[in-house]
Amino acid sequence: MKKKYDVAIVGAGPAGIFTALELTKKNDKLSILIIDKGRQIDKRACPARKTGICVNCDPCSIVNGWSGAGAYSDGKLSLGTEVGGNVKDYIGEEKTAELIKYADQIYLEFGAQKIVYGQNDKRVDEIMYEASKHNIQLIPCPVRHLGTEKAFDVLGGMYKRLTNHTKTEFRELTTVLEIICEQDKAVGLMLQTKGKEPERVMADYIVIAPGREGAQWLTQQARNLGIKTKNNAVDIGVRVEVPNSIMDHLTKDLYEAKFVYYSDTFENKVRTFCMNPGGVVSEEHYDGHIAVVNGHSYADEKLKTKNTNFAMLVSTTFTEPFDEPIKYGKYIAHLANMLTGGGIMVQRLGDLLKGRRTDYSRLGKSTTIPTLKSAVPGDLSFALPHRHLMSIIEALRAMDKVAPGLYSKNTLLYGCEIKFYSSQIHVNNNFETPIRNLYTIGDGAGITRGLMQASVTGIVVARDIIKKLRV
Structure with missing residues (x-):
């Protein structure tokens, strides 16, 4: 493994994956390292899916590894701005809607099902009207359903694209001990790979996207770095x-x-x-x-x-x-x-x-x-x-x-x-923290609550990094 990368991404869920996809789409010469405490997607297996009994795998394959919890999730892509996070609070509703549509096209490109639920406006209005009689609010939102098995295939296709056709490396079974900063600028990571000695890796830009499972870890890292957080x-x-x-x-x-x-x-x-x-x-x-x-x-x-x-x-x-x-x-x-x-x-x-x-x-x-x-x-x-x-x-x-x-x-x-997405990390409209070149996105950062808006945060960060690289 190299010791210096253009971009290091912590967390291989949708937020991290879409960061890498958008970066390589704009510049396929970038060297990118993606780190996750779980395994690559072909090695992820949950015995309980066959036996019905959890055997406490370490790390848990349901929430860790390539594509994060999304690999074994129901695979719902919420196509509305009101559901799945607070991205519109950062970039505005119009831009959020535009990027949801853009990310949705990428999911379709990798094999997502074409059917979208919740588009029968007459039926949605009827349900909303009936619910309102009983003080219940229906939040209307079109949904593209991947299905658990299809989500695995779609996100697996993204892994193959990145690792086979770009300068993207994936490091499994690896945790981050420390985010290394110099003069209020992120410059690297101290990594711990299972069974190996701690290792220092440098990068020009660092994107932290640990998902819900890493929410508490991220909150602690923010405190160590003096970054403000707010409880969701x-x-x-x-x-x-x-x-x-x-x-x-x-x-x-x-x-x-x-x-x-x-x-x-x-x-x-x-x-x-x-x-x-x-x-x-x-x-x-x-x-x-x-x-x-x-x-x-x-x-x-x-x-x-x-x-x-x-x-x-x-x-x-x-x-x-x-x-x-x-x-x-x-x-x-x-x-x-x-x-x-x-x-x-x-x-x-x-x-x-x-x-x-x-x-x-x-x-x-x-x-x-x-x-x-x-x-x-x-x-x-x-x-x-x-x-x-x-x-x-x-x-x-x-x-x-x-x-x-x-x-x-x-x-x-x-x-x-x-x-577990309770601490919202202080970031600007491009999801960059007060520490230069350090970004944090997705569910673990308290910004999103689902696959689609997590994907959108990755796109926003990638475009900001590309813009900086061109200056």
């Missing part, structure tokens, strides 16, 4: 699983129904997120040991299940003196893991409402058959704060008016689902 809302909740029959009338047109409800008791914002028709509930690990729940679905009709799953998240913004939102989220997840012996908990809504634990006998009576076979029956009230649990219950009750059957005793709730 902490999203903590559950993953809901119900039969397709309850959600089909929404998902067949929208694919993902993004609802927002403000709870009755605490007026907390509760939102639905990552809806997976015919999908599967899954388990993923952070920091090598914290288990959290997620979900995905395949594009292939033969692989679809009889259930739909989605996250129901409660958003809370903490104020001073508390400034550890990521640590707080991990603490909640750790409580749930303690109760299950390390895995994901599942509870029937009916049992939760009766104040009793779901056991294997009660779960066996459920007409909703769990798709995460390794989930351990339990009582979520011992892990989730009362405020969050009440807000989720009230939101489910309200949304039952739009999706009859949702507020059922056999609705399954998996815990906990937590999104």
Whole structure:
């Protein structure tokens, strides 16, 4: 491996990948190093996808490696500016829309499916009108669904393009010990590759795009460098699983129904997120040991299940003196893991409402058959704060008016689902930090919350670097 590069990118998720794609599109002579704590895409494998049992791989292949969590995600590309991040706050709505369209064309070039959901304006208006009767807001957003298997192929194609046809290198199983700066300018990285001695690598420009899994690491790096951070809302909740029959009338047109409800008791914002028709509930690990729940679905009709799953998240913004939102989220997840012996908990809504634990006998009576076979029956009230649990219950009750059957005793709730993108790093409109030539982008920087807007941040950074190189 070289010791000096034009650009070093930390994190091989969509933000990092699109940085490299745009850089090489503008100048294919640039030497680029991409670093990730996970493996290259062809080596990523999750045993639980076949066995249904998580074996605690280190690093977790679901969230680490080439294409980040996107490789095993449901592969939703949100094509609206209101969903998936706050990019428009930095570059404006018009520019954000333009770059979403541009990034979408790149995904299509690499094999993304052409169908887009949520474009039937009449049906969207009908659902929005019905939801408004019950104080529920529908956030309309066109969605291109890749599917888990297609997302793997599309992002894998990007790997081959970069590593086979440009001067881009990918270094797997590597962490960053330190961002090296000289006179308020980023000049290199201290790397630690598994099984090797620490190594110093220099670069003219450094792009930090670690994804959600690296959010806490990035926050610490920012503090070390004296870069200001701001706490975003902490999203903590559950993953809901119900039969397709309850959600089909929404998902067949929208694919993902993004609802927002403000709870009755605490007026907390509760939102639905990552809806997976015919999908599967899954388990993923952070920091090598914290288990959290997620979900995905395949594009292939033969692989679809009889259930739909989605996250129901409660958003809370903490104020001073508390400034550890990521640590707080991990603490909640750790409580749930303690109760299950390390895995994901599942509870029937009916049992939760009766104040009793779901056991294997009660779960066996459920007409909703769990798709995460390794989930351990339990009582979520011992892990989730009362405020969050009440807000989720009230939101489910309200949304039952739009999706009859949702507020059922056999609705399954998996815990906990937590999104680790809570610290927003101080950057300018090109996502450059106060330290010259150091950029930070994507979900881990608290700027985006999904594949598409993360990709857009990479494009913005690449164009800014190209502009500087030409001066």
